[in-house]
Amino acid sequence: MYINRQKYLDKLISQKDKDIIKVITGIRRCGKSVLLFDIYAGYLLSHGVDNAHIIKINLETKKNEALRDSNALYDSIVSKIVDDNRYYVFIDEIQLVDNFEDVVNGLRLDYNCDIYITGSNSKLLSKDINTKMRGRSIEIKVYPLSFSEYYGYYGGDKRQCFNNYLMYGGLPYLLSENDNNKKVEYLKMICDTVVEKDIIDRHGIRQESLFDAVIDFLCSNIGSYVSANKIADTLKSNGYGKVTHDTIGNYLDYVCDAYLFYRAQRYDIKGKQYLKTLNKYYICDLGIRNSKLNYRQIEITHSLENVIYLDLIRRGYIVDIGKNNSKEIDFVAKNDKELFYIQVAYTISDPDKNEQEVSSFYGLDDGYKKIVITMDDDPFVNLKNGYKKINALDFLLDDHSLEQI
Numbered sequence: 001m002y003i004n005r006q007k008y009l010d011k012l013i014s015q016k017d018k019d020i021i022k023v024i025t026g027i028r029r030c031g032k033s034v035l036l037f038d039i040y041a042g043y044l045l046s047h048g049v050d051n052a053h054i055i056k057i058n059l060e061t062k063k064n065e066a067l068r069d070s071n072a073l074y075d076s077i078v079s080k081i082v083d084d085n086r087y088y089v090f091i092d093e094i095q096l097v098d099n100f101e102d103v104v105n106g107l108r109l110d111y112n113c114d115i116y117i118t119g120s121n122s123k124l125l126s127k128d129i130n131t132k133m134r135g136r137s138i139e140i141k142v143y144p145l146s147f148s149e150y151y152g153y154y155g156g157d158k159r160q161c162f163n164n165y166l167m168y169g170g171l172p173y174l175l176s177e178n179d180n181n182k183k184v185e186y187l188k189m190i191c192d193t194v195v196e197k198d199i200i201d202r203h204g205i206r207q208e209s210l211f212d213a214v215i216d217f218l219c220s221n222i223g224s225y226v227s228a229n230k231i232a233d234t235l236k237s238n239g240y241g242k243v244t245h246d247t248i249g250n251y252l253d254y255v256c257d258a259y260l261f262y263r264a265q266r267y268d269i270k271g272k273q274y275l276k277t278l279n280k281y282y283i284c285d286l287g288i289r290n291s292k293l294n295y296r297q298i299e300i301t302h303s304l305e306n307v308i309y310l311d312l313i314r315r316g317y318i319v320d321i322g323k324n325n326s327k328e329i330d331f332v333a334k335n336d337k338e339l340f341y342i343q344v345a346y347t348i349s350d351p352d353k354n355e356q357e358v359s360s361f362y363g364l365d366d367g368y369k370k371i372v373i374t375m376d377d378d379p380f381v382n383l384k385n386g387y388k389k390i391n392a393l394d395f396l397l398d399d400h401s402l403e404q405i
Contacts, residue, residue: 002031002034002038002039002172002175003145003149003152003153003172003175004039005031005035005039005142005149008035008039008140008142009035009039009040009043011140012024012035012036012040012043012116012140013040013043015138015140016114017086017114018114019108019136020136020137020138021104021108021115021116021117021133021136021137021138022115022116022117022137022138022140023117023118023119023137023138023139023140024036024116024117024118024119024139024140024142025118025119025120025121025122025139025140025141025142025259026120026141026142026143026259027120027143027144027195027258027259027260027284027285028120028190028194028195028198028258029171029172029173029190029194030142030143030144030171030172030259030284030285031142031144031145031172032092032118032120032142033058033092033118034172035142036090036092036116036118037056037058037090037092040116041054041056041088041090044088049086049088050085052080053085053086053087053088054087054088054090055077055080055081055087055088055089055090056090056092057073057076057077057089057090057091057092058092058093059073059091059092059093059094059096059097060092060093060096067097068096068097069097070097070098070099070100070102070103073091073097073100073103074102074103074106074107077089077103077107078107078111081111081113084112085112086112086113086114087111087112087113087114088113088114088116089107089113089114089115089116090116090117090118091104091115091116091117091118092117092118093118093119093120094117094118094119095119095120095121100117101132101133102132104117104133105132105133105136108136120198120258120259121202121257121258121259122256122257122258122259141314143170143284143310143313143314144169144170144171144172144284144285144287145170145171145172145175146170146310146311146314146396147162147165147170147307147311147393147396147397148396148397148398148399149170150165150170151165151397153175158393158397159393162393162396165286165307166286166298166300166303166304166307167286167287167290167295167298168180168183168187168287168290169187169285169286169287169288169289169290170285170287171186171187171190171285171287171288173186174186174187174287183287184291184295187287187288187290187291188291190288190291191288191291191292195258195260195288196211196212196215198258199211199254199255199258199260202254202258203250203254205251205254207247209240210235210240210243210247210251211251213235213238213240214231214235214248214251214252214255215255215260215292216292216293217231217234217235218255218261218281218283219283219289219292219293220293220297221281222280222281222282222283222289222302222303222305222306223280223282223301223302223305223306224280224302225278225279225280226278226279226280226281227277227278227279228245228246228248228249228252229245229248231248231252232244232245232247232248235248252281256281259284260283260284260288261281261282261283261284262281262282262283262284262309262310262313263279263280263281264279264280264281264282264309264319264320264321264331265279265320265321266278266279266320266321266322266323267320267321267322267323267332268323269322269323269324269329269332269364270324270325274320275323279321280321282305282306282309282310283306284310286303286306286307289306300346301344301345301346304344304346304375304392305330305344307392307396308330308331308342308344308373308392308395308396309331311395311396312331312333312342315399316335317333317334317335317340318333318334318335319331319332319333320332322341322360324360324361324362324363324364325363327359327360327362328360329341329342329343329360329361330342330343330344330360331344333402338368338369338402338403339368340368340369340370340371340402341360341361341364341368341369341370341371342371342372342373343357343358343360343361343370343371343372343373344372344373344374344392345357345372345373345374346374346375347374347375347376348372348374348376348389349376349378354383357372358370358372358383358384358385358387361385361387369388369402369405370385370386370387370388371387371388371389371390371402371405372387372388372389372390373389373390373391373392373395374389374390374391374392375391375392375393376389376391377391381405388405390402390405
């Protein structure tokens with residue numbers, strides 16, 4: 001069972017047959033394989049591509065373990081190319097192959113191939129690898145289901161659906177599971193094996209309990225300022241002995257490389273520069289976070305903030321934490337056309353809370369929209385000084401809501 005992830009499908013279609021390697025990235029189990037092997041392959045078949053000209057290789061399976069050798073992988077694919085017509089080559093979890101860039105470059109240069117690869121590590125697009133691919137790659141980022149996709153599948157009462165989304169997250173497999181206990185079991189398996197074990201094995205982490213504690217810390221502190229020093233000091237006080245800043249810094253890089261967490265930097269709006277200390281980390285999926293914390297600390301405000309952050313980056317915005325003199329702005333979201341200052345609050349119905357949120361915008365007279373996203377249901381969208389308010393569910397269900405408000 002899967003849903004048609006139209007926005008991602010449209011991105012793949014837009015790159016079809018272009019002389020560029022399509023790199024599809026995202027956390028394990030976010031739906032990359034289904035998007036490529038089922039949804040996009042189905043599109044190709046429905047538009048006249050012969051099934052024999054679609055070569056699919058999933059490197060995670062036991063039967064394809066031998067193909068994790070670059071020469072074996074190349075030879076296997078070439079053996080399936082029997083004419084001069086266009087072939088569509090899909091390779092899943094390509095990071096399992098050392099020197100995979102030689103394989104894809106060889107296929108691109110020597111055969112009539114349109115190549116698509118997936119991976120769950122951002123090093124796929126590191127400077128060195130992109131250089132080896134001769135700049136011939138484009139990244140298509142895939143995320144767990146957005147609330148819009150989730151609600152599009154379930155329908156019904158929006159708030160109840162959103163509450164379920166906040167609790168169990170948007171990993172696509174969960175659409176096929178109605179039993180909440182089974183959802184909990186699946187999410188625990190993702191935490192214990194696919195996510196943490198995968199990262200531990202990939203980087204040869206020896207201090208597994210320390211690494212686990214770092215993930216717990218990040219899960220407990222989504223939406224809060226974090227630094228490697230702060231984490232190290234906290235873990236030392238909790239009995240972890242010698243914990244170095246460098247080790248914690250490496251662990252933070254690892255979880256971001258694996259798309260488990262996203263790092264939001266602080267940006268001084270008046271000084272027009274990034275600040276070097278203190279970042280915020282948002283998790284890729286709240287279901288994973290809640291499972292990791294055994295469903296403790298279900299806190300709506302930071303959970304809402306996490307969902308809004310993910311939806312902004314999914315829409316293609318660069319998202320920073322804004323520093324406006326002594327005030328903080330939750331998100332400064334920008335793309336090549338627009339910029340928005342955004343505050344996120346569960347409610348601003350109380351006048352003091354309203355003032356607290358909008359005061360972060362004071363002094364920013366640059367013409368860009370200042371918006372408070374809240375769960376309040378009242379229809380009023382105009383706040384003081386021309387600031388705007390939008391209901392969080394309306395925002396999440398309409399990709400163009402910021403532009404239209």
